[in-house]
Amino acid sequence: xxxxxxxxxxASASDSPAQDLDILALPAEPTTxxxxxxxxxxxxxxxxxLSLITLGNVLTRYFTSTSFAWTEEISIFLxxxxxxxxxxxxxxxxxHIQIDYLSSRVGPGPRRFLAVFAALxxxxxxxxxxxxxxxxxxxxxxxxxxxxxxxxxxxIYTVWLPILSLAIALRALGVAWRAWRAPxxxxxxxxxx
Numbered sequence: 230x231x232x233x234x235x236x237x238x239x240a241s242a243s244d245s246p247a248q249d250l251d252i253l254a255l256p257a258e259p260t261t262x263x264x265x266x267x268x269x270x271x272x273x274x275x276x277x278x279l280s281l282i283t284l285g286n287v288l289t290r291y292f293t294s295t296s297f298a299w300t301e302e303i304s305i306f307l308x309x310x311x312x313x314x315x316x317x318x319x320x321x322x323x324x325h326i327q328i329d330y331l332s333s334r335v336g337p338g339p340r341r342f343l344a345v346f347a348a349l350x351x352x353x354x355x356x357x358x359x360x361x362x363x364x365x366x367x368x369x370x371x372x373x374x375x376x377x378x379x380x381x382x383x384x385i386y387t388v389w390l391p392i393l394s395l396a397i398a399l400r401a402l403g404v405a406w407r408a409w410r411a412p413x414x415x416x417x418x419x420x421x422x
Contacts, residue, residue, distance in 0.1 A: 261321055261403060268318035268396075275311040279304060302378035306386050313393035320351060321400040341408060348405035355398035362390035 258265070286300040319325050332343045368374075370384040 259321060259323075259403075259407060261400075265318055265321055268314050268321070272311060272315045272318065275307055275314065279307040279311065282307070299379050302376055309386075310389055310393070313389070313397065317393060317396045317400050320397045321403060323348075323404050325351070341411065344408035344411075345405050348401050348408060351401035352398045352405065355394045355401065358394035359391045359398065362387065362394055366391060 282300050282304055286297050290296040316325075327347070332340050335343070366384045366387040369387050370382070374383040375381060376383050376386065
């Protein structure tokens with residue numbers, strides 16, 4: 230190298246500590262059979278609707294000293310829907326809060342086991358939510374319970390809990406499948422045999 234040539238250094242992928250910990254290289258935007266754009270678009274629409282309803286209630290209360298009675302009930306329902314729909318997208322992307330104390334200190338085999346075990350634990354938890362939420366919605370339908378604000382049947386709100394919990398469970402099952410099939414990577418980011 231001559232003095233006039235610039236000296237360029239390139240860091241390899243294994244130079245970064247974050248790269249060394251990425252033994253199961255699951256993509257940030259996974260390829261799924263059901264597009265994640267569905268949850269993303271629904272989340273945006275729910276958030277926009279929730280914002281408009283809340284803004285309308287605030288403006289009405291400010292200018293007329295009265296408020297819409299129905300906005301609280303609808304807002305709570307929309308927040309529940311938003312949390313579950315966005316939770317489904319987060320489950321598919323494996324973006325939920327994770328404690329990686331153990332997984333960052335073990336090799337590729339145990340790390341794969343921990344990733345699959347964690348995803349299956351999410352599946353089990355949301356499968357229970359499907360069952361229990363379904364029972365709750367059925368009871369509200371059977372006993373004809375109505376909401377306090379609008380007097381609507383409560384099962385109209387509650388029926389979304391088991392439906393969206395099933396979506397989250399299926400997305401988590403996809404994460405478990407991708408973690409199981411992910412190639413093992415050694416510390417120098419080479420595929421293990």
